[in-house]
Amino acid sequence: MKTALVTGGSRGIGLGIVEQLLKNDYQVAINGVRDQKNVQPLIDSLNINGVRVVYFQGNIGNKSDRQRIVEDIQQKLGPIHVLVNNAGVAPKKRKDILEIDEDSYDFVMDINLKGTFFLSQLVAKSMIESKIHYPKDSFCIINITSISASVASISRGEYCISKAGASMLTKLFAVRMAAVGIPVYEIQPGIIRTDMTAAVQEKYEQLIKDGLTLDKRLGIPQDIGKIVSTLVHGELPYATGQIITADGGLMIRRL
Numbered sequence: 120m121k122t123a124l125v126t127g128g129s130r131g132i133g134l135g136i137v138e139q140l141l142k143n144d145y146q147v148a149i150n151g152v153r154d155q156k157n158v159q160p161l162i163d164s165l166n167i168n169g170v171r172v173v174y175f176q177g178n179i180g181n182k183s184d185r186q187r188i189v190e191d192i193q194q195k196l197g198p199i200h201v202l203v204n205n206a207g208v209a210p211k212k213r214k215d216i217l218e219i220d221e222d223s224y225d226f227v228m229d230i231n232l233k234g235t236f237f238l239s240q241l242v243a244k245s246m247i248e249s250k251i252h253y254p255k256d257s258f259c260i261i262n263i264t265s266i267s268a269s270v271a272s273i274s275r276g277e278y279c280i281s282k283a284g285a286s287m288l289t290k291l292f293a294v295r296m297a298a299v300g301i302p303v304y305e306i307q308p309g310i311i312r313t314d315m316t317a318a319v320q321e322k323y324e325q326l327i328k329d330g331l332t333l334d335k336r337l338g339i340p341q342d343i344g345k346i347v348s349t350l351v352h353g354e355l356p357y358a359t360g361q362i363i364t365a366d367g368g369l370m371i372r373r374l
């Protein structure tokens with residue numbers, strides 16, 4: 120059975136991805152920062168159909184946590200075939216770029232960019248090794264970045280910078296992993312209904328009513344889960360390094 124690691128898979132977009140991967144018969148390693156006891160009811164509810172879901176607690180921004188997570192997954196579930204780099208944070212407080220402090224910058228960058236980069240490095244090395252032992256197996260890496268990789272929001276500049284960096288990470292790993300036939304993709308969600316957007320949901324709903332998106336609704340985690348499912352099935356061949364924008368048409372310029 121193939122194993123997928125979904126960082127930040129305990130809620131929001133990550134959980135939407137986990138649910139879809141389970142339907143596709145993957146055994147899933149969920150990573151998050153909360154204690155095991157807080158996510159146990161979720162893990163139990165996901166395990167009801169006899170599938171294998173295991174929680175691996177840890178902060179992806181922390182080196183020893185990353186190493187422990189990857190080693191534990193390999194020990195309990197075997198080689199990692201799919202890495203979905205989904206875990207991410209918004210600034211604790213939105214502030215104008217002229218007011219952002221270094222703590223907020225470091226908090227966001229350590230998780231969204233540094234953590235994602237070094238976790239990708241660790242898992243990529245393990246995939247290269249696994250590919251030697253299981254040459255017929257398919258592997259892939261999927262990065263969940265954001266339209267914020269290119270849309271400037273001056274009230275959360277550190278977030279935009281982290282996502283722009285993570286988008287370059289897609290290209291870098293796509294090039295490096297092409298040498299072993301492992302594709303790397305990126306999904307850029309627009310506005311998705313999760314805890315991350317809860318505080319600004321009303322504002323976004325009004326903007327959507329006023330025509331911000333072509334699809335007149337907020338996105339939902341399942342939208343992103345279905346795209347991940349398409350990618351892991353190899354249904355987007357000859358397209359490594361590509362970005363799939365899932366924003367209901369928000370990024371289309373209109374006149």
Ligand SMILES: NC(=O)c1ccc[n+]([C@@H]2O[C@H](COP(=O)([O-])OP(=O)(O)OC[C@H]3O[C@@H](n4cnc5c(N)ncnc54)[C@H](OP(=O)(O)O)[C@@H]3O)[C@@H](O)[C@H]2O)c1
Binds near residue numbers: 126130131177205
């Ligand atoms: N929502 C949107 O509109 C939107 C749009 C574009 C892109 N995105 C991106 O999509 C991803 C998921 O967003 P979301 O809206 O689903 O967020 P969310 O509801 O806030 O969930 C965040 C997830 O990330 C985990 N996490 C946070 N910090 C972590 C860390 N240091 N190490 C490991 N896991 C960590 C959380 O774990 P716990 O449950 O343990 O706290 C949680 O599972 C993020 O990268 C975000 O930037 C979101």
